[in-house]
Amino acid sequence: MHVLVVGGNGFIGSHIVDALLRANTQVSVLDVCSERYRSPLLDVRYFLGSFWDTGALEDSLLHKPDVVIHLANSSLSVGATGLPHSDLEDLRSSVTLFELCIKHGVKKIVFMSTGGKIYGVTDSLPIDESQPTNPLGSYAITKLAIEKYLLSLSYYFGISAVILRPSNPFGIRQSPTGVQGAIPIFAWRILHQEPITIWGDGSALRDYIDVRDVAKFCSMAATRECSGIFNLGSGVGVSTLELVDHLAETLQIAPIIQQEPARKFDVPAIILDSTRAKQQFNWNPEVNLSTGLIEVTAWLRELDKTESSSSSTSVLLAGSSA
Amino acid sequence: MHVLVVGGNGFIGSHIVDALLRANTQVSVLDVCSERYRSPLLDVRYFLGSFWDTGALEDSLLHKPDVVIHLANSSLSVGATGLPHSDLEDLRSSVTLFELCIKHGVKKIVFMSTGGKIYGVTDSLPIDESQPTNPLGSYAITKLAIEKYLLSLSYYFGISAVILRPSNPFGIRQSPTGVQGAIPIFAWRILHQEPITIWGDGSALRDYIDVRDVAKFCSMAATRECSGIFNLGSGVGVSTLELVDHLAETLQIAPIIQQEPARKFDVPAIILDSTRAKQQFNWNPEVNLSTGLIEVTAWLRELDKTESSSSSTSVLLAGSSA
Numbered sequence: 146m147h148v149l150v151v152g153g154n155g156f157i158g159s160h161i162v163d164a165l166l167r168a169n170t171q172v173s174v175l176d177v178c179s180e181r182y183r184s185p186l187l188d189v190r191y192f193l194g195s196f197w198d199t200g201a202l203e204d205s206l207l208h209k210p211d212v213v214i215h216l217a218n219s220s221l222s223v224g225a226t227g228l229p230h231s232d233l234e235d236l237r238s239s240v241t242l243f244e245l246c247i248k249h250g251v252k253k254i255v256f257m258s259t260g261g262k263i264y265g266v267t268d269s270l271p272i273d274e275s276q277p278t279n280p281l282g283s284y285a286i287t288k289l290a291i292e293k294y295l296l297s298l299s300y301y302f303g304i305s306a307v308i309l310r311p312s313n314p315f316g317i318r319q320s321p322t323g324v325q326g327a328i329p330i331f332a333w334r335i336l337h338q339e340p341i342t343i344w345g346d347g348s349a350l351r352d353y354i355d356v357r358d359v360a361k362f363c364s365m366a367a368t369r370e371c372s373g374i375f376n377l378g379s380g381v382g383v384s385t386l387e388l389v390d391h392l393a394e395t396l397q398i399a400p401i402i403q404q405e406p407a408r409k410f411d412v413p414a415i416i417l418d419s420t421r422a423k424q425q426f427n428w429n430p431e432v433n434l435s436t437g438l439i440e441v442t443a444w445l446r447e448l449d450k451t452e453s454s455s456s457s458t459s460v461l462l463a464g465s466s467a
Numbered sequence: 468m469h470v471l472v473v474g475g476n477g478f479i480g481s482h483i484v485d486a487l488l489r490a491n492t493q494v495s496v497l498d499v500c501s502e503r504y505r506s507p508l509l510d511v512r513y514f515l516g517s518f519w520d521t522g523a524l525e526d527s528l529l530h531k532p533d534v535v536i537h538l539a540n541s542s543l544s545v546g547a548t549g550l551p552h553s554d555l556e557d558l559r560s561s562v563t564l565f566e567l568c569i570k571h572g573v574k575k576i577v578f579m580s581t582g583g584k585i586y587g588v589t590d591s592l593p594i595d596e597s598q599p600t601n602p603l604g605s606y607a608i609t610k611l612a613i614e615k616y617l618l619s620l621s622y623y624f625g626i627s628a629v630i631l632r633p634s635n636p637f638g639i640r641q642s643p644t645g646v647q648g649a650i651p652i653f654a655w656r657i658l659h660q661e662p663i664t665i666w667g668d669g670s671a672l673r674d675y676i677d678v679r680d681v682a683k684f685c686s687m688a689a690t691r692e693c694s695g696i697f698n699l700g701s702g703v704g705v706s707t708l709e710l711v712d713h714l715a716e717t718l719q720i721a722p723i724i725q726q727e728p729a730r731k732f733d734v735p736a737i738i739l740d741s742t743r744a745k746q747q748f749n750w751n752p753e754v755n756l757s758t759g760l761i762e763v764t765a766w767l768r769e770l771d772k773t774e775s776s777s778s779s780t781s782v783l784l785a786g787s788s789a
Contacts, residue, residue: 226623228562228616233555240550240605266622275599281619283562290612294550297603300588301548301731409623 152217216257260310312378316356345407350382355432378417474539538579582632634700638678667729672704677754700739
């Protein structure tokens with residue numbers, strides 16, 4: 146079986162590629178950038194190009210993948226207002242990608258949506274897939290619209306569709322200098338004795354899941370019989386303050402905390418119910434937070450050494466993936 | 468109270484303007500076209516311009532409306548595939564409009580969404596507002612995304628938001644030569660002894676509601692205390708064949724029916740539960756289908772006479788409103 150991973154050189158994408166290779170799948174990747182934190186893999190066929198570029202999409206589909214996993218995402222817009230050009234373009238390009246998949250005889254599309262942002266504010270925790278979607282802000286609303294297009298095309302054309310809604314994936318190769326990912330960003334700041342900004346009282350709950358657990362389910366969903374929407378979370382809520390404590394303890398460095406007024410923007414709690422995923426493949430998150438944090442902080446220390454000894458920080462400061 | 472109706476010269480918009488004027492509201496209209504089937508009203512201030520044009524939006528908002536009703540819609544895309552430029556632009560422009568409303572101190576936004584297309588295929592009839600939204604095709608998906616943006620901005624900025632989901636509004640001033648609106652299109656074809664195409668066996672159920680009933684609720688929602696999502700339907704399902712019979716009987720002309728294979732595209736049944744709207748303002752649809760059809764067919768006969776006696780059919784063939 147041949148799987149094309151669109152956005153396969155990004156943080157989550159690179160782990161999905163690993164999981165697919167472990168399952169002896171033929172893998173190709175379309176991404177606008179090379180992988181940032183490791184060398185290209187010998188077993189993967191890479192297509193370098195933006196998924197906004199229909200020609201690049203066509204090229205990567207000419208090699209007849211059976212399944213396409215779509216997690217390309219150019220949006221850095223996590224704010225409250227506006228509909229940035231990048232979100233609109235992601236939406237348009239996602240629909241183009243799906244239609245090209247149908248044209249090229251792809252049998253299944255797996256779309257990486259968001260479980261952390263699609264449900265919005267809710268009192269009903271943990272959240273299962275039947276809960277109403279009340280996305281806040283352009284990033285999450287666009288993800289929902291892409292979900293709806295995929296389901297609509299699946300209904301009309303019979304292509305198999307899987308939608309994954311991960312909570313807050315973390316792990317190695319997640320940039321510590323990006324705008325998303327509390328764990329590497331906080332850890333990097335603690336490591337460099339820079340202040341961590343906490344909005345509100347630090348009680349906001351998030352459901353952190355090791356990216357390899359997400360990748361494992363994604364690989365199974367791509368290669369086995371399966372369709373529909375799946376939450377992927379640990380089911381455990383961890384507050385921002387608890388997370389900082391965890392990280393400080395793991396790093397054995399005291400954090401500098403700066404508290405700022407709460408932003409409406411940050412929902413009070415996200416904890417996902419992943420019963421559906423568990424029932425589908427007897428899947429269960431295998432890496433707990435403590436183990437994951439040890440690995441991430443070790444990777445960040447290593448990255449820090451490499452960066453410090455390097456003459457330039459350009460690798461770290463390069464833009465994010467497709 | 469001053470209400471700006473964006474798209475106020477279209478079919479539904481023109482009836483909303485009537486309802487607002489009847490309730491002694493100050494009305495202004497932004498639309499890309501003048502009204503098609505009547506002369507401009509003396510009591511309305513008109514701004515001619517596209518809602519895709521930020522300058523036109525700004526101009527119409529400078530006169531400080533308290534409430535904005537948004538029903539501008541350039542999309543003619545009712546097909547299964549693609550994300551036409553017009554839908555993307557409607558989405559972008561709707562978000563721009565909402566943000567400008569906040570900037571200019573508008574207190575409430577009423578958005579005319581779709582109850583006929585937003586729920587998709589469902590067995591659970593009649594459909595209330597808590598049902599899942601499974602829109603099929605670009606038009607309905609874009610409407611849902613616009614709903615989500617409005618709710619998101621309402622959450623962040625506190626602006627009051629009302630979303631209306633009418634079923635299948637019909638009435639005078641609905642174009643008989645457009646792509647939407649079975650009633651005028653069928654009636655016009657019967658009147659001209661042209662064949663009516665029925666996709667499938669003609670059993671698909673639709674919930675036809677007189678546009679004045681929709682307009683009346685919209686006017687109340689705009690001018691009184693109210694927020695949230697409201698279905699607006701008659702609650703009665705009428706099959707395509709029944710509708711054709713009704714029309715033929717009203718016109719006293721035998722229809723020519725052409726049956727074609729069913730399109731997946733057309734959902735089997737839409738009947739809305741409008742309990743929420745009824746409870747809000749003691750609203751109830753007042754015009755039944757038979758009465759409405761008598762009025763619409765009389766209007767179409769009149770239009771036909773005017774058209775026939777006119778040297779050109781350019782009025783009828785002009786593009787639809789913003």
